[in-house]
Amino acid sequence: MTTLAQTQTLLASVVLVAAMASLVWLAMAFVGRLAPRASLAMAGANAASALGLSAQALRGRWPDALAYWPGDLLSMLGFALLGAAVGLVTERQLRWRVASATVAVAGALLLAQPYEGDLRWQALIVSGASAGLVGVAALRAWRVLRAGTIAGRSLGGLTLPLFLIASLMAARCVEAAINPLTTTNMLTPNAFNRAFLWTALGLTLLQNATLAVLVLMRLIARIERLLAHDPLTGVLNRRAFDLALAEAHDALHRGQGYALVMIDMDRFKQLNDTLGHAAGDAALRQLVQGLQPCVREVDRFGRLGGEEFCVLLPDTDIAGAALVAERMRMLVDTTPLRWLEQDWPLSASFGIAEAERSDAQASEVLARADAALYRAKGQGRNVVQA
Numbered sequence: 001m002t003t004l005a006q007t008q009t010l011l012a013s014v015v016l017v018a019a020m021a022s023l024v025w026l027a028m029a030f031v032g033r034l035a036p037r038a039s040l041a042m043a044g045a046n047a048a049s050a051l052g053l054s055a056q057a058l059r060g061r062w063p064d065a066l067a068y069w070p071g072d073l074l075s076m077l078g079f080a081l082l083g084a085a086v087g088l089v090t091e092r093q094l095r096w097r098v099a100s101a102t103v104a105v106a107g108a109l110l111l112a113q114p115y116e117g118d119l120r121w122q123a124l125i126v127s128g129a130s131a132g133l134v135g136v137a138a139l140r141a142w143r144v145l146r147a148g149t150i151a152g153r154s155l156g157g158l159t160l161p162l163f164l165i166a167s168l169m170a171a172r173c174v175e176a177a178i179n180p181l182t183t184t185n186m187l188t189p190n191a192f193n194r195a196f197l198w199t200a201l202g203l204t205l206l207q208n209a210t211l212a213v214l215v216l217m218r219l220i221a222r223i224e225r226l227l228a229h230d231p232l233t234g235v236l237n238r239r240a241f242d243l244a245l246a247e248a249h250d251a252l253h254r255g256q257g258y259a260l261v262m263i264d265m266d267r268f269k270q271l272n273d274t275l276g277h278a279a280g281d282a283a284l285r286q287l288v289q290g291l292q293p294c295v296r297e298v299d300r301f302g303r304l305g306g307e308e309f310c311v312l313l314p315d316t317d318i319a320g321a322a323l324v325a326e327r328m329r330m331l332v333d334t335t336p337l338r339w340l341e342q343d344w345p346l347s348a349s350f351g352i353a354e355a356e357r358s359d360a361q362a363s364e365v366l367a368r369a370d371a372a373l374y375r376a377k378g379q380g381r382n383v384v385q386a
């Protein structure tokens with residue numbers, strides 16, 4: 001047996017949780033400066049749903065002009081903002097056009113219906129639009145997260161609460177069509193409303209926890225990126241390259257070979273001393289950018305230090321590495337550095353080595369590529385040596 005006091009308490013709890021969550025997200029946006037746009041969208045989503053639900057609870061006590069249409073509009077706005085926050089965290093894009101058009105069309109349809117007697121159409125429009133708004137956002141987020149673009153982990157499961165919210169709203173839509181007189185008012189004491197409000201309470205908590213985890217994952221991803229990459233050129237730093245090399249060497253014992261191309265810019269000190277350190281930095285960035293077309297998705301490009309780089313080529317033998325290195329050498333040689341309206345010729349020397357099964361450690365392969373590079377320098381530079 002469901003009582004009015006029970007549905008009222010449940011609705012008040014959902015409103016309270018949403019209002020508290022709104023304050024926490026505001027603090028995240030302005031004080032913590034954590035994903036500020038997504039945090040603001042979540043603050044707005046929670047505030048709108050708290051206000052929308054409050055308006056529902058006050059129907060009959062507040063003037064109709066405030067409790068009905070604005071309340072329904074706020075509820076839909078809450079779901080639209082939730083979708084926007086999800087997009088901002090997962091895709092880093094504010095997708096607002098479809099969502100605002102949905103809210104505008106649904107709002108206009110609601111205005112066309114008089115809020116009198118049977119509110120079946122209003123309930124259908126609000127819950128249908130809300131289910132669509134969250135469902136589309138959940139689907140988009142799932143596509144991004146299952147590809148593991150955040151921190152390299154598969155986070156597809158994190159979208160489950162969003163799918164549940166969409167399903168809950170769809171269930172309300174169906175129930176409103178079947179039982180219009182009991183479900184159009186959430187406070188009507190019946191089993192469906194009690195289950196709906198309990199689920200809404202759980203999902204409000206879950207949806208905020210999910211977004212908080214997604215923001216955290218984004219931060220972890222950013223920190224991981226900073227830890228693994230060279231800030232000047234954007235390629236892997238020595239630590240990350242050594243890890244990639246160790247992994248490739250483990251795979252060697254499982255039958256997957258690899259080769260290394262070590263690259264060292266020629267007479268770089270002279271460039272630095274003549275044009276300045278900023279020009280040297282620009283030359284390093286140009287070298288890395290210029291060589292990108294020679295590097296496959298599976299290859300690993302790292303900066304070993306100073307003007308020395310190394311490319312790890314999985315499934316490649318010495319002949320393949322020689323081809324790649326020669327293509328790279330020609331590219332560097334034919335692209336001078338443009339600095340203060342003048343061209344400064346660039347070149348680089350290359351040492352290549354193929355991993356052998358007899359190499360106990362990756363450092364042995366690296367040492368052979370280094371020795372080959374040393375020979376290339378000895379031969380007058382701007383050459384490839386094996």
Ligand SMILES: Nc1nc2c(ncn2[C@@H]2O[C@H](COP(=O)(O)OP(=O)(O)OP(=O)(O)O)[C@@H](O)[C@H]2O)c(=O)[nH]1
Pocket residue numbers: 232264265266267268269270272276277278279280281284305306307377381
């Ligand atoms: N601009 C800039 N210079 C760097 C950076 N890291 C190292 N260097 C400079 O790179 C130069 C390397 O000089 P050397 O090791 O003598 O090499 P090189 O002049 O290229 O001579 P060869 O390799 O024999 O052709 C030094 O002057 C370093 O200060 C950097 O991040 N930016």
